[in-house]
Amino acid sequence: MPSGLNSLGFAKAPADTRVVVAMSGGVDSSVVAAQLKEEGYDVVGVTLQLYDHGAALAKKGACCAGRDIHDARRVAETMGFPHYVLDYETLFRESVIDEFADSYLAGATPVPCIRCNERVKFRDLLNVARDLDADCMATGHYIRRFDGPHGPELHRAADAARDQSYFLFSTTPEQLAFLRFPLGGLASKAETRALAARHGLPVADKPDSQDICFVPNGNYAAVIEKLRPGAAEPGEIVDHEGRVLGRHDGVIRYTVGQRRGLGIGGLDEPLFVVRLDADKRQVVVGPRELLRSRNVALKEVNWLGDGPLEGEHEVLVRVRSTRQPVPATLRPAPGGAEVTLFTPEEGVAPGQACVFYAPEGTRVLGGGWIVRAA
Structure with missing residues (x-):
């Protein structure tokens, strides 16, 4: 000071x-x-x-x-x-x-x-x-x-x-x-x-x-049902190839990366929620490797670095509040930005935030909202 x-x-x-x-x-x-x-x-x-x-x-x-x-x-x-x-x-x-x-x-x-x-x-x-x-x-x-x-x-x-x-x-x-x-x-x-x-x-x-x-x-489903009565419509639990494995009581009861409580036992390998398709009322499950994403698309980007966000930047990014920042490349895209992770991360979910940090030091450079991950 x-x-x-x-x-x-x-x-x-x-x-x-x-x-x-x-x-x-x-x-x-x-x-x-x-x-x-x-x-x-x-x-x-x-x-x-x-x-x-x-x-x-x-x-x-x-x-x-x-x-x-x-x-x-x-x-x-x-x-x-x-x-x-x-x-x-x-x-x-x-x-x-x-x-x-x-x-x-x-x-x-x-x-x-x-x-x-x-x-x-x-x-x-x-x-x-x-x-x-x-x-x-x-x-x-x-x-x-x-x-x-x-x-x-x-x-x-x-x-x-x-x-x-x-x-x-x-x-x-x-x-x-x-x-x-x-x-x-x-x-x-x-x-x-x-x-x-x-x-x-x-x-x-x-x-x-x-x-x-x-x-x-932490009971999200109960809150959603109270706010939006009748929203928890049942549907199918399907694998990543579309085969029906079971039924569910509403996609709001599931999160990407979830393994327990799926109600589809008796399978040869553990399955995880890899995607939620609200339009089809489907919970899509698959092996753990399908949780890994490398390319992340963002919207509503807020930039706190010096000058506007232009060109390509090597940064650290955090895709969940509980994760440590990891190396990635950041570049502007129509309507937001795109992030390419050097090493794929598990459970990158739409609706979460992706926060940018300087590759050295502690500075926060901004962030955006995840719209899709692949």
Whole structure:
């Protein structure tokens, strides 16, 4: 940080720097708010109510649920800064939940957390922060932001196990200029919890949320059936050559790469879900090698590198949030981009994201949404 700038990069005292903190009620965003308040910043906490309070209270460990709103308020009271709750239920349903349901019905495997960051937190909530005359907005994401020679850059977190860059690839340069991620440089989650304990926060020992916030216990099919009654139509389980092997109760109950629970025992070799054909209501299965893809087509590409995406680039890419980045070639294509993996990857599924990284270092170069893999 250049001399004369505070820890958030502004040339003024922390007390003269207003920062809106997006508070989910979890330990990460709570520590961000507490730490900034201790450093003397003018902190304003904001929590979003994203869906029905009654249903939310019944689900433990969910992001932005009724219990979490209560926890965020308690943290604000403990540290002595104002806290607001905004009703974003309609926007969240229209911008995130509806697309999630429709994508699953179309046989894709969506990532609603990315859409939530893109369409709610980093768009509408960011505008709220500006309306509150904030200098910036801070979140509890584990990712780093550096000021580079051509503007702000997004980098992977110092703790690779906590890195959330996969979920933030669609952040635009304009949004990045206004955002701050104070936890990105921490060595581990244990360090975050130690800070929470030092500040005496009531959420210091609160468990991390494991599920998508509106999907109780990871039961996607139950949520889709509730959102789209009658959508789980039965159909055939077929092999990659079209031979019928069995029946299913709805393609929404299956994911690419799935092996267990297919109900087609007695075969000579293990079979995996290699494709979902929603139009034909077919679950297509095959041997493991059919899961491997090398060429990946993308849409809605967001580029965070220097200058526009042009020509061919050697990059690292991550095709699932749980995968490590691997070498690939990236090039523009009509409507998006194409990626060629140096080594084929298993389970590359439409609806997932493909995130680009610089071949050396930690910089995030952007990403796009997978539309097909071959």
